[in-house]
Amino acid sequence: MEIVLVGRSNVGKSSVIRSLTGKRVRVGRRPGVTRKILRYPYGELEIVDMPGFGFMAGVSRTKQEAIKTEIVRYLESNRRNILFAIQVLDVRAFGEIVERWRCRGYVPIDVEMFHFLQELKLRPIVAANKIDLIYPEERDELLDDICDKLGLLPPWRQWLDVIVPISAKTGEGIPELKKLVRQRLGELGLDRLRRYFK
Ligand SMILES: Nc1nc2c(ncn2[C@@H]2O[C@H](COP(=O)(O)OP(=O)(O)O)[C@@H](O)[C@H]2O)c(=O)[nH]1
Ligand SMILES: [Mg+2]
Numbered sequence: 004m005e006i007v008l009v010g011r012s013n014v015g016k017s018s019v020i021r022s023l024t025g026k027r028v029r030v031g032r033r034p035g036v037t038r039k040i041l042r043y044p045y046g047e048l049e050i051v052d053m054p055g056f057g058f059m060a061g062v063s064r065t066k067q068e069a070i071k072t073e074i075v076r077y078l079e080s081n082r083r084n085i086l087f088a089i090q091v092l093d094v095r096a097f098g099e100i101v102e103r104w105r106c107r108g109y110v111p112i113d114v115e116m117f118h119f120l121q122e123l124k125l126r127p128i129v130a131a132n133k134i135d136l137i138y139p140e141e142r143d144e145l146l147d148d149i150c151d152k153l154g155l156l157p158p159w160r161q162w163l164d165v166i167v168p169i170s171a172k173t174g175e176g177i178p179e180l181k182k183l184v185r186q187r188l189g190e191l192g193l194d195r196l197r198r199y200f201k
Pocket of ligand 1: 011012013016017018019029030031133134135136169170171
């Protein structure tokens with residue numbers, strides 16, 4: 004049984020896994036090099052860290068597409084083993100990336116991935132990471148915008164069972180993220196696994 008993490012390179016996926024599990028997952032490794040799917044056994048579970056998708060310096064367009072295809076195939080063929088997904092995004096970068104792709108007439112990969120996870124009924128949790136870098140008075144507006152771009156009607160506080168602002172660096176929001184994880188496990192009838200996320 005797996006919990007899968009997806010997100011762009013450098014958004015903080017490894018840091019989030021570290022925050023959730025206390026495992027000494029390697030953080031801040033140079034993105035761009037070919038990256039395999041990483042599996043971290045955690046109690047009766049496995050936390051699965053997908054390769055970062057989207058643009059990275061030094062990675063060709065073709066390679067980016069290949070990574071995306073690999074993730075989609077993985078999710079489809081392992082659907083039965085996957086409990087739910089956590090999509091990590093960088094709150095500073097998200098809006099700009101989405102705008103840039105929309106202007107060119109594309110559905111941004113982050114938005115596409117979120118919808119794909121929903122289609123697969125993987126009940127994605129959006130971990131809106133690096134919130135420590137945003138002034139408190141600017142957070143609501145930013146989170147509303149992120150929700151809007153993901154197709155979730157603002158205000159963001161209507162979606163507290165979907166989106167959670169966190170900082171994997173300071174630990175802010177991590178209790179709320181764990182609570183959502185426990186909630187997902189409860190909904191799946193897996194109450195005994197909730198203890199791993201206290
Ligand atoms: N300020 C800040 N930096 C973070 C946060 N989470 C991760 N980082 C930093 O972002 C970089 C990428 O983190 P990493 O977990 O390796 O991202 P990954 O590529 O998605 O696995 C590292 O330098 C982290 O220290 C956060 O919540 N706040
Ligand atoms: Mg990583």
